[in-house]
Amino acid sequence: MKIDWAALGSVFGVSLVVTVALVGLFTLGIAGLSRRERAAEQGGSAALAVTGAYLCFAGCAAAVAYGISLIVA
């Protein structure tokens, strides 16, 4: 009986890193958007935070696109 520990290990590693990275990125994006919300209430703007937020979301969107390409392939 041969258990493919290497494959299992890489599934574990990849899943862990990708999940944490994606969720982290997304949360940063959301934090950026809520900063804009707060800034808007006080009449200011938060251009940097908003740009960062959209960059984060773009990263997430890229990950989703990659996921779809994996499913289709």
Place this chain on the structure above:
Amino acid sequence: MENFSLILAIVVVTALAFDFTNGFHDTANAMATTISTGALKPKVAVAMSAALNLVGAFLSVEVANTISKGLVDETGIRPEVIFAALVGAILWNLLTWLVGLPSSSSHALMGGLIGATIASAGLGAVHGDVLVTKVLIPAIAAPLVAGIAAMLATRLSYRLGRKADGKASEKGYRAGQIASAGLVSLAHGTNDAQKTMGIITLALVAGGAVAPDSDPPVWVILTAGLAIALGTYLGGWRIIRTMGKGLTDLQPQQGFAAQTSAATVILASSHLGFSLSTTHSVSGSVMGAGLGRKGGVVRWSTATRMFVAWGLTLPAAALVGAVAEYVTGLGAWGTALVAVFLVGSSAAIWKISRREVVDHTNVNHHEEPAGVVTTAIAAVAVPPTHAAEDLSATIPAPAGESAPSTATSV
């Protein structure tokens, strides 16, 4: 000629019925967290999942030629064996749906195949080592991998998102959950609809209706996709409730972390060559997300029942599959008897389910259902033992008998 086309027709219809229960059973995987956190209305969620399942069925051209994953010797398999395997899988899917427990449809199918093959060709035709590497190890690994990833992601999300509040974060998490749930649905459509296509094709090859090694005919792809989508749309609300509300209470951040972890694990595992069950991954990630929030609780009694059901899936489906194969072996009337039994017990299970209706209106109300459901749970998952693996040798008999006994009690 006429004889084989009849059994083939039966197999095709049964395979589509299995496909239906598969979609029905697994809606929870994609949509339970989305529904319980309120990101999508229940009906909208299942409709979206159904559409993506249908799309998924057409996406991949890779033929599901490894339905049994080398578990049993596929050469010389007869349509009757496939029929018996499907009967075992369908009954187990319906029974676990009745008690609202998520369990792997693939394991049920593999169990049915193992049982039917043993009854037909003896123990030698089952590859025991494949059973361990492709079934047992993944069943333990999937919830651990997905759970740990979801737990860490949830922690991180709460830490980074302390200042995230208001409309923006609400909308954001909603979009995130919808996207990751969509990915799970799509992956499910490609994987599980393909499985049914593979079975039907295998049966067609076994019956001599199509040439060996041919791709599934278009009508097979179409009907399999439609069956799984219809099942998904009708929604296994009982299982959705267990997964979304029963295991733990999810907030949007947790729902997002759980669903993202599940989607990642499913995609990573199927592309790195260590296939993990969708159901096990999602259940694990939901529990992980529950543990990741400060003050979050996992209801271990529900989780234990679920683990016991996982342990029983394979032996129970195998037992039913074996008995079904034995009876079909008695002749054409045996096959008819099994078909009647399948329809009868399915109807009985559906009838029992009507006593305690769970649908889109009450899917988010979590009260431990009493009465018949509890007794049914008791019949399936007797003691909350830790030796779930050891139980497989002794418990199948009562579990297998509980199907007929509930059938007669109506």
